[in-house]
Amino acid sequence: MHLNPYGEDAVRLALSLVTDPPADDQAMVARCLAYDLVIELPVTKYDREATAEFLAEWLTVIDATVLEERAARLNELLRFASAYPRLTNHADDGWHIHYRDPGQPLASVLRTLISVGTALHLAGRGMHRLGRCAASGCETPFADFSRTGRQAYCSPACGNRDAVRRHRARVRTT
Incomplete structure (x- = not known):
């Protein structure tokens, strides 16, 4: 069974590209391959630039x-x-949508993959499951993949730092 690659993996790839943008074409290829994205055409500077522009737009969703906005x-x-959904077996690894x-050039593929993946993530898990870290001084974007749907921090480290800060603030006031 070949699972649909849209959704969680696409959102995780977007966050990876936003928080640690690839420095060159090779790094862009390596990042996409790490997320099992099949690249059909050579990657160019255009792909990195167009993807960065798209991701700036994508961050406005976060x-x-x-919710209506x-x-x-x-x-x-x-x-x-x-485009219209289509069945494909382009990589001979099983039929999928x-x-x-x-x-399409990589920038176009990423725009589609991330947009559709984000829509599936929000529709399937909840419209509130994107955000910015709640820790003071950190505005890193995150997607909430947790079971409870209550994630407020980009990482456990930020959550822990914020808990220590709140604890120290309480101790000082007592």
Whole structure:
């Protein structure tokens, strides 16, 4: 059984590209391959630049706190990202669904993959499951993949630092 690659992996790839942008074409290829993305065409500087521009737009989805606004921003990204869904076995690794035309440059593939993946993540797990870290001084974006859906920090380290800060503030006031 070949699982649909859209959703969690696409959102994790987007966060990886946002928080640690690849420095060159080889790094971009390596990052995409690490997330099992099949790359059909050579990667160019255009792909990195266009992907960075798209990710800046994608971050506006994360920053929207009103759910209807979040949906509207994501729908705008989806409007330019998707083609009709199609079955493919392009890598001879099993039939699966693509939401893009074949032969697209990497930037276009990432736009579609991340937009559709984000929509599936929000629709499947909850519209509130994107955010910025709640720790003081950290604004790192995160996607909540937790079972409870209550993630507030980008990492356990930020959550722990914030808990220590709150504890020390309580101790000083007593």
